[in-house]
Amino acid sequence: MHVPDGFLDAPTSVATGVVAAGVVGASLVRASRRELDERTAPLAGLVAVFVFAAQMVNFPVGAGTSGHLLGAALAAVLVGPATATLCLTVVLAVQAFLFADGGVTALGTNVLLMGVVGVWVGYGVARAVLSVLPRRLPSIPVAGAVGAAVSVPVAALAFTGLYAVGGAAPIPLGSLATAMVGWHLLIGLGEAAITFLAVSSIVAARPDLVHVARGRMPALELRTPEVVA
Amino acid sequence: MGSGPGEHLHVEGDSPLHRLPAHVKLIGLVAFVLAVVAVPSPAHAVLAGLLLLAVGLVLATRVPARHVLPRLAVETPFAVFALVLPFVAVGPQVELGPVSVSQTGLTAAVALLLKGTTGVLAAVAFAVTTRPRDLVRALQHLRVPDPLVLIASFMVRYVDVVADQLRRMKVARASRGFSARSVRAWPVLAAGTGALFIRSYERGERVHLAMVSRGWTGRMPMTSPLTATRRDWATGLAPALVAAVAAATVMMVP
Numbered sequence: 048m049h050v051p052d053g054f055l056d057a058p059t060s061v062a063t064g065v066v067a068a069g070v071v072g073a074s075l076v077r078a079s080r081r082e083l084d085e086r087t088a089p090l091a092g093l094v095a096v097f098v099f100a101a102q103m104v105n106f107p108v109g110a111g112t113s114g115h116l117l118g119a120a121l122a123a124v125l126v127g128p129a130t131a132t133l134c135l136t137v138v139l140a141v142q143a144f145l146f147a148d149g150g151v152t153a154l155g156t157n158v159l160l161m162g163v164v165g166v167w168v169g170y171g172v173a174r175a176v177l178s179v180l181p182r183r184l185p186s187i188p189v190a191g192a193v194g195a196a197v198s199v200p201v202a203a204l205a206f207t208g209l210y211a212v213g214g215a216a217p218i219p220l221g222s223l224a225t226a227m228v229g230w231h232l233l234i235g236l237g238e239a240a241i242t243f244l245a246v247s248s249i250v251a252a253r254p255d256l257v258h259v260a261r262g263r264m265p266a267l268e269l270r271t272p273e274v275v276a
Numbered sequence: 277m278g279s280g281p282g283e284h285l286h287v288e289g290d291s292p293l294h295r296l297p298a299h300v301k302l303i304g305l306v307a308f309v310l311a312v313v314a315v316p317s318p319a320h321a322v323l324a325g326l327l328l329l330a331v332g333l334v335l336a337t338r339v340p341a342r343h344v345l346p347r348l349a350v351e352t353p354f355a356v357f358a359l360v361l362p363f364v365a366v367g368p369q370v371e372l373g374p375v376s377v378s379q380t381g382l383t384a385a386v387a388l389l390l391k392g393t394t395g396v397l398a399a400v401a402f403a404v405t406t407r408p409r410d411l412v413r414a415l416q417h418l419r420v421p422d423p424l425v426l427i428a429s430f431m432v433r434y435v436d437v438v439a440d441q442l443r444r445m446k447v448a449r450a451s452r453g454f455s456a457r458s459v460r461a462w463p464v465l466a467a468g469t470g471a472l473f474i475r476s477y478e479r480g481e482r483v484h485l486a487m488v489s490r491g492w493t494g495r496m497p498m499t500s501p502l503t504a505t506r507r508d509w510a511t512g513l514a515p516a517l518v519a520a521v522a523a524a525t526v527m528m529v530p
Contacts (some may be wrong), residue, residue: 089430091423092427097476101469101473148350
């Protein structure tokens with residue numbers, strides 16, 4: 048899933064890096080205003096660790112193969128899109144520099160595809176779905192799943208667009224887009240299933256931790272035994 | 277696709293690359309790989325030379341090959357793409373043994389493999405010689421915004437802790453007779469992922485409170501800032517300079 052070095056030409060890599068840096072800068076502002084302040088950095092750090100660790104869980108698909116979570120939509124639903132963008136940016140940077148996973152010059156591309164497109168498309172779709180579903184907690188996993196299912200093929204489509212601009216070899220774009228989106232529709236379905244199940248379990252145990260559940264929690268009422276006069 | 281085994285690549289050592297300050301290495305790495313990517317695709321001989329340079333960098337770290345070779349596996353999906361490329365790309369066809377393939381696709385595929393492998397080797401040379409803590413210090417030194425540096429520092433601090441937690445949950449599942457064989461295992465695995473999120477978040481809350489009670493104000497104090505001499509910069513940027521000169525030469529001399 049991580050784009051390596053040399054896949055896109057140097058100008059495209061630099062351009063995606065600049066765009067990614069701009070969006071990450073905007074996310075820094077938004078995250079500090081609306082989602083977390085600088086003092087709660089440990090929380091964001093542990094969420095980044097969670098995304099990294101969640102990608103290590105192998106989900107068996109059958110015939111000896113397995114897949115893993117990408118986690119962009121999941122993180123956006125859980126902690127809000129701006130924080131999720133920051134967390135995924137750091138995860139991708141650490142993977143590139145300490146694990147040699149994903150190209151160093153393709154870091155901007157990877158951040159743009161997963162940390163920006165994956166997160167914000169997933170979040171936007173989840174919000175849109177939530178606005179039409181009943182205002183109850185069980186709606187949240189459904190919205191997260193739809194967000195995940197849409198965000199993965201859209202990110203693949205974004206990659207196809209980047210490849211059209213700065214790709215290594217001329218491939219008929221129609222067939223590349225068909226292959227990429229077709230394959231990632233399947234991956235998106237898996238991602239949606241895992242996101243649904245994971246968000247369900249979190250909503251069942253700690254709905255107060257889920258970002259999109261804010262304002263949807265049942266109001267707590269204070270009950271006291273009747274005072275016997 | 278995906279992140280390989282969750283272990284840091286860093287190996288203690290005392291090679292010249294280990295001694296270079298982390299921020300010099302970081303800039304040298306990015307500049308080198310960017311210059312390699314900028315080399316026009318048909319210049320296969322130049323790219324092969326730069327690949328040898330990257331191999332030389334890895335050898336200069338004096339780290340055993342068994343630490344390095346498994347890393348090349350992260351390239352597999354894209355190597356497959358490169359193998360398919362000559363057959364799907366358009367353009368003039370050439371005969372290659374019994375089959376006829378696209379000339380431009382073949383050129384691009386070879387360049388892709390050379391550039392991708394060079395990038396992975398250079399990143400491995402960086403990763404095996406740089407402590408995770410030093411990467412964070414380098415980012416701080418290079419004026420990366422504070423929240424990102426903080427997130428990165430918590431990430432390198434707690435990644436092993438959380439990975440251990442994940443392992444304990446796996447052992448707990450296995451000791452209760454669970455084995456992940458088919459899609460039917462997904463609800464259990466996904467619920468485990470959810471539990472991992474709650475545990476990570478609560479750990480974040482505890483860490484935050486512990487830090488506040490020790491006087492945390494929102495900024496990490498900078499202890500022992502990184503310093504680099506001119507000689508360090510010259511050493512660190514030498515591979516990038518070689519690659520940049522090679523790229524410029526190829527572009528000038530068609």
